[in-house]
Amino acid sequence: MDEPRIEATEAQRNKGPAFFSRHVSAAADTLRDTRKAWPGLSLYERFEEVVVVVLTGLIGLIIVAAVINLCFRVVLLVIFGLLDPAEHSVFQAVFGMIFTVLIALEFNHSILSVLHRQESIIQLRTVILIALLALARKFIILDASKTEPLTIIGLAAAVIALGAVHWLVRDQDRKDTQMSGNTTS
Numbered sequence: 001m002d003e004p005r006i007e008a009t010e011a012q013r014n015k016g017p018a019f020f021s022r023h024v025s026a027a028a029d030t031l032r033d034t035r036k037a038w039p040g041l042s043l044y045e046r047f048e049e050v051v052v053v054v055l056t057g058l059i060g061l062i063i064v065a066a067v068i069n070l071c072f073r074v075v076l077l078v079i080f081g082l083l084d085p086a087e088h089s090v091f092q093a094v095f096g097m098i099f100t101v102l103i104a105l106e107f108n109h110s111i112l113s114v115l116h117r118q119e120s121i122i123q124l125r126t127v128i129l130i131a132l133l134a135l136a137r138k139f140i141i142l143d144a145s146k147t148e149p150l151t152i153i154g155l156a157a158a159v160i161a162l163g164a165v166h167w168l169v170r171d172q173d174r175k176d177t178q179m180s181g182n183t184t185s
Contacts, residue, residue, distance in 0.1 A: 030115055034049055034053075034115070048114070049115070052111055052112075052114050052115045053115065055111050056108060056111050056112060056115065059104060059107060059108040059111065060108060062104060063101060063104045063105060063108065066097070066100060066101050066104060067101055069097070070094075070097045070098065070101060073094070073097070074094060077090065077094070089143075092140060092141050092143075093141070095140050095141075096137055096140055096141035099133065099136065099137035099140060100137065102133060103130060103133050103134055103137065106126070106129065106130055106133060107130055110123055110126040110127075110130070113126075124169055125166065125169050125170065125173070128162050128165055128166045128169065129166065131158075131162050132159065132162050132163070132166070135155060135158055135159050135162070138155060139155065142155075
């Protein structure tokens with residue numbers, strides 16, 4: 001009896017290249033916009049643009065290396081049967097690596113927003129959110145049985161403080177938005 005043949009649709013076959021080409025196109029658009037704006041930028045703004053492009057490239061390379069390392073380690077854990085659901089330390093290590101990649105992605109995204117001229121170089125909310133992600137990662141990889149109670153209390157206090165600052169900044173941003181909305185009305 002013949003096996004039913006499943007053929008990929010055109011959209012499924014082109015998903016990978018289309019996804020890649022869309023990002024390459026976005027990068028090309030960003031560089032084109034930077035070239036257009038270059039004559040009107042001050043010396044410092046040009047310096048800032050160059051630094052942002054270099055940092056974005058370096059962080060991109062680090063992210064790619066981290067993802068390859070993560071995939072390699074997970075494959076090895078699966079092949080050698082070390083990915084035991086009952087072993088929490090393995091999951092802590094894997095999720096710690098995943099959070100590291102997510103933190104790097106968010107950091108790179110915040111730098112890219114500078115390149116797209118959407119944000120200034122210092123973005124308080126983004127810095128706070130990255131710090132909260134880093135603390136969440138720390139809590140995930142933390143071995144509570146080997147960690148001093150004061151260390152855990154200190155980390156918890158840092159989370160509370162960063163959460164409060166984030167709430168205050170978000171509240172201020174909302175008030176600023178309402179004020180600018182009332183001014184233009």
